[in-house]
Amino acid sequence: SDESHDSLFKGQFLELIDTLKEANLDIASVIDYAPGNNFMIAPKIQKDIAAACACEITRQILCDIADGVFCVLIDESGDVAGREQMIVVLRYVNSEGLLKERFLGIVSVKETSAKSLKEALEKMLSINGLSLSSIRGQ
Known part of the structure; x- marks a missing residue:
């Protein structure tokens, strides 16, 4: 172009x-x-x-969540090259009481089994300083 x-x-x-x-x-x-x-x-x-x-x-999203709880919305799909991917969105209530949904990231996964997606989610949350124990819904 x-x-x-x-x-x-x-x-x-x-x-x-x-x-x-x-x-x-x-x-x-x-x-x-x-x-x-x-x-x-x-x-x-x-x-x-x-x-x-x-x-x-x-960083701004993580500051907005602070030490609060959040929900995760996860979707999986394949890309044009046939690789499987997991998309993660966080839903939380900010300090002003407003409900927010924010895209956290896309990660490649080996397969889309529940175990594989959970492991990838746990790794993504850990990298961003979040914990599975703070999840209150999915």
Whole structure:
């Protein structure tokens, strides 16, 4: 795909950058006045920025849950390559009393048996500092 500056469709990441530039003068200034070799829009940099955003969003979700209880919503599916995946969403009530549902992640699983999904869920929760004992529903 043509991701050049003048392209009508630059790709989702670059379109997002343009939208952010319109909404935030600080972002516009950094992007517009960056040296020619430092735009930070190469595909690898795009992936790194997306990963950093995902980490920050996950951190905010975990802070929102704090030491509270939560429910898990799990779905499993196969991707186009035939690999099995498990999707995890957390449902919880935040400190303001509002019900929230937040996507936690996708993980590849060897199979979709209950045992395999439980092990993958336990690992995902552990990585994020959450415990199975805090689950109050599914």
